Amino acid sequence: MSRVIALCFLLLAAVVGFIHIDSRPVWAPFSSGEVELTEAEDASQEIGSSAKLLNTVASKAKGSIQTAPPSPRADWLPDTGALSVHAASLIALRDGGVRAFWFAGTREGAPDVVINTAVFDTKSNHWSTPAVVIDRVGAEKGLSRYIAKLGNPVPSRMADGRMQLFFVTVSIGGWAGSSISTMISEDEGLSWSRPQRLITSPLINLSTLVKSPAVLFADGRLGLPSYHEWIGRFGEFLRLDGVRVIDKRRMSSGRGAIQPVVFVNSAQDATAYFRQTRGAGLPKQIPVSQAQNAGQTWQAATDLNIPNPNSALAGLTLRNGAHILALNNIEAGRHRLVLMMSNSQSGQWHVIETLENDESAPDQERKEFSYPYLMSVNGKDVHLVYTWDRKRIRHIYFPDNWLARAYSQLPIQRDSEVGADMKGAQ
Amino acid sequence: MMNSFLQTIALLEMAITSAMIIIWGLQKISQKEFPFAVKAVLLLALANLFFWPLGMSLELPLAAYVRGVTGDLSIVSTLLLWSSLLPGNKSAPISFKFGIALIALGFYPFALGFGMIDPYAWGYGSIAFFIAVLIFAVICGVANWSKGVWIVGFAIIAWGVHWHESMNLWDYLLDPFLAIWAIYGLCSAILHKRKEKARAGYLFRPG
Numbered sequence: 001m002s003r004v005i006a007l008c009f010l011l012l013a014a015v016v017g018f019i020h021i022d023s024r025p026v027w028a029p030f031s032s033g034e035v036e037l038t039e040a041e042d043a044s045q046e047i048g049s050s051a052k053l054l055n056t057v058a059s060k061a062k063g064s065i066q067t068a069p070p071s072p073r074a075d076w077l078p079d080t081g082a083l084s085v086h087a088a089s090l091i092a093l094r095d096g097g098v099r100a101f102w103f104a105g106t107r108e109g110a111p112d113v114v115i116n117t118a119v120f121d122t123k124s125n126h127w128s129t130p131a132v133v134i135d136r137v138g139a140e141k142g143l144s145r146y147i148a149k150l151g152n153p154v155p156s157r158m159a160d161g162r163m164q165l166f167f168v169t170v171s172i173g174g175w176a177g178s179s180i181s182t183m184i185s186e187d188e189g190l191s192w193s194r195p196q197r198l199i200t201s202p203l204i205n206l207s208t209l210v211k212s213p214a215v216l217f218a219d220g221r222l223g224l225p226s227y228h229e230w231i232g233r234f235g236e237f238l239r240l241d242g243v244r245v246i247d248k249r250r251m252s253s254g255r256g257a258i259q260p261v262v263f264v265n266s267a268q269d270a271t272a273y274f275r276q277t278r279g280a281g282l283p284k285q286i287p288v289s290q291a292q293n294a295g296q297t298w299q300a301a302t303d304l305n306i307p308n309p310n311s312a313l314a315g316l317t318l319r320n321g322a323h324i325l326a327l328n329n330i331e332a333g334r335h336r337l338v339l340m341m342s343n344s345q346s347g348q349w350h351v352i353e354t355l356e357n358d359e360s361a362p363d364q365e366r367k368e369f370s371y372p373y374l375m376s377v378n379g380k381d382v383h384l385v386y387t388w389d390r391k392r393i394r395h396i397y398f399p400d401n402w403l404a405r406a407y408s409q410l411p412i413q414r415d416s417e418v419g420a421d422m423k424g425a426q
Numbered sequence: 427m428m429n430s431f432l433q434t435i436a437l438l439e440m441a442i443t444s445a446m447i448i449i450w451g452l453q454k455i456s457q458k459e460f461p462f463a464v465k466a467v468l469l470l471a472l473a474n475l476f477f478w479p480l481g482m483s484l485e486l487p488l489a490a491y492v493r494g495v496t497g498d499l500s501i502v503s504t505l506l507l508w509s510s511l512l513p514g515n516k517s518a519p520i521s522f523k524f525g526i527a528l529i530a531l532g533f534y535p536f537a538l539g540f541g542m543i544d545p546y547a548w549g550y551g552s553i554a555f556f557i558a559v560l561i562f563a564v565i566c567g568v569a570n571w572s573k574g575v576w577i578v579g580f581a582i583i584a585w586g587v588h589w590h591e592s593m594n595l596w597d598y599l600l601d602p603f604l605a606i607w608a609i610y611g612l613c614s615a616i617l618h619k620r621k622e623k624a625r626a627g628y629l630f631r632p633g
Contacts, residue, residue, distance in 0.1 A: 002572050003567055003570065003572050003575075005572075006567055006572040006573075006575035006576050006579070007564070007567050007575060009575070009576060009579045010560065010563050010564070010567070010575050010578065010579045010582075012579070012583075013578070013579035013580070013582035013583045013586070014560055014582070016582060016583050016586035016587070017556055017560075017582045017583075017585065017586050017595075018556070019586065020551075020585065020586040021551045021553060021556060024550070024551040137485055140485055140486055140490070140494075141485075141486070143433075144433040144434075144436065144437050144486075144490055144493065145486075145490050145491075145493040145494035146486060146490055146491040146493070146494025146495070147494065148494075171494035171495055172494070172495050194429060194430070196429060196591070197591050198591075199497075199590075199591050199592035199593070199594065199597060201537075201546075202533070202534070202537045202546045202594075202596050202597065202600070202601075203534065203537070203538065203602055204495075204496055204497040204601065204602060205497045205592075228538070228539060230538075231538045231539060232538050232539015232540065233539070234539045244593050245550075245592075245593060245594075246550060246551075246593055247547065247550045247551070248544070248546070248547050248550065249544070249547060250539075250542055250543075250544045250547070252542075253539055253540070253541050253542045254539060255539070298542075299542075
């Protein structure tokens with residue numbers, strides 16, 4: 001008799017389970033949509049005709065002298081007095097400003113590390129006084145569990161206009177023991193909801209981190225590129241419904257690729273570039289994965305022929321279809337940081353600006369320029385932030401004219417010339 | 427508001443679980459079964475100790491520190507542990523431990539990055555996986571272990587009503603502690619059987 005009652009209860013549970021599965025939203029296409037793609041194609045056609053006149057990087061420089069578009073502007077994120085700062089990120093505000101987030105403390109992983117924020121006024125070109133978004137104790141109380149350290153804040157814009165901040169917390173061990181938490185702001189980052197934990201891993205939710213911006217699906221939900229670092233090192237694509245993970249797809253496998261950066265090419269097509277973490281003797285280049293069904297299944301593709309010294313890269317697509325990367329294009333060290341651009345049609349990458357280069361300095365004097373993060377306010381300009389020797393965060397603004405000119409001057413290449421150019425880019 | 431309530435419930439669950447583990451440990455040390463009333467009093471005292479903030483230099487209740495390390499345990503682990511307090515409790519059958527151990531050994535390597543197949547992703551809403559879970563529960567029933575049916579049923583309902591932070595059915599069914607318990611239990615049973623066999627062989631060995 002007790003067995004019959006138990007099986008009846010299981011039947012009830014089965015009904016609840018089936019209703020739950022049935023209410024689950026279907027996987028939606030990316031929201032990039034065909035409108036943006038059409039604009040991109042138009043723009044690249046315009047640019048393509050002028051680019052035919054310019055075949056070499058040398059002629060590019062010559063062109064810039066003739067009309068001299070506004071140059072990139074550099075400044076620093078406000079100093080909080082912290083000895084160590086890292087992992088800055090950006091988001092555009094409704095009023096045209098830019099909000100930055102970064103973590104700061106006596107050292108990376110120290111208990112006194114807090115997540116800071118400041119707003120950049122694009123009219124006056126000034127940063128506001130920095131404020132603390134959350135500290136370790138605040139995270140502990142909000143998440144109702146012990147937290148040892150914080151890191152990697154990544155903001156995102158939800159479909160309903162609210163701002164969502166993802167960040168990493170660690171309770172035990174190093175960064176490989178991380179979990180992702182999230183908070184929502186309804187006032188552009190001035191105040192935040194209680195943090196909530198994203199559950200992403202079956203092993204006591206250990207070892208999922210975030211570094212790169214989320215992408216938007218057509219149904220208003222977010223796709224968050226994340227990565228796993230303990231035992232396996234691989235990328236994961238989380239599908240989020242507000243503060244809940246409702247699905248997850250593997251972007252790579254094994255131990256060689258973390259910190260995916262996703263370029264959405266169309267409603268179904270996306271490419272992810274990774275920071276390589278391969279062992280000795282394996283190629284130190286950027287691993288690539290591709291998805292043709294809005295990120296539901298990812299397949300490893302041929303490496304991008306750009307060196308990567310096991311360091312984070314940042315990526316962005318402009319409205320004209322240009323792809324931008326900020327990265328250390330060297331096989332070892334983080335002492336050179338460059339901005340690269342690619343035509344969406346040719347797919348070939350070219351260095352358009354060397355941002356930092358300590359190549360000529362002795363080894364011990366070389367500084368670290370790392371963790372770049374790219375963001376565009378209007379789809380034409382670019383804001384870049386990166387860690388400058390772990391002491392400060394550098395901010396560089398690239399005006400739209402400057403970027404449009406750089407795009408128009410990308411060399412038209414035959415396939416045979418690509419390899420040689422990439423060597424030059426290094 | 428709802429989030430705050432669920433966080434409190436999760437802390438309460440962890441406080442009871444922590445208390446249960448201590449009681450289990452005390453029983454092991456004393457090597458005798460405590461009367462139900464003693465266990466109940468101990469549970470009440472220890473669960474309160476873990477649940478309420480103690481102040482001093484501690485920023486959080488003790489249960490929050492445990493939760494920081496372990497996360498939320500699966501419903502299956504939690505109910506198996508809690509049910510051990512009940513009078514007349516029988517330990518889980520060896521075939522259940524064998525099943526859990528086998529699933530865990532197949533599941534964790536793939537879930538932690540071996541290859542592109544991620545069985546953990548099935549837990550978000552794969553019908554095939556859900557039916558497999560139901561079949562597993564029915565097998566428990568057929569094998570005359572009704573407690574297993576109840577526990578899996580509760581785990582499915584908890585997932586359906588979103589009791590914990592996770593939206594993944596795996597997190598309600600399995601956790602590493604359950605896997606370790608099952609593998610340990612299985613190994614102990616095998617060793618015990620071998621010892622018995624060896625002893626029987628010694629007794630009945632022809633002289």
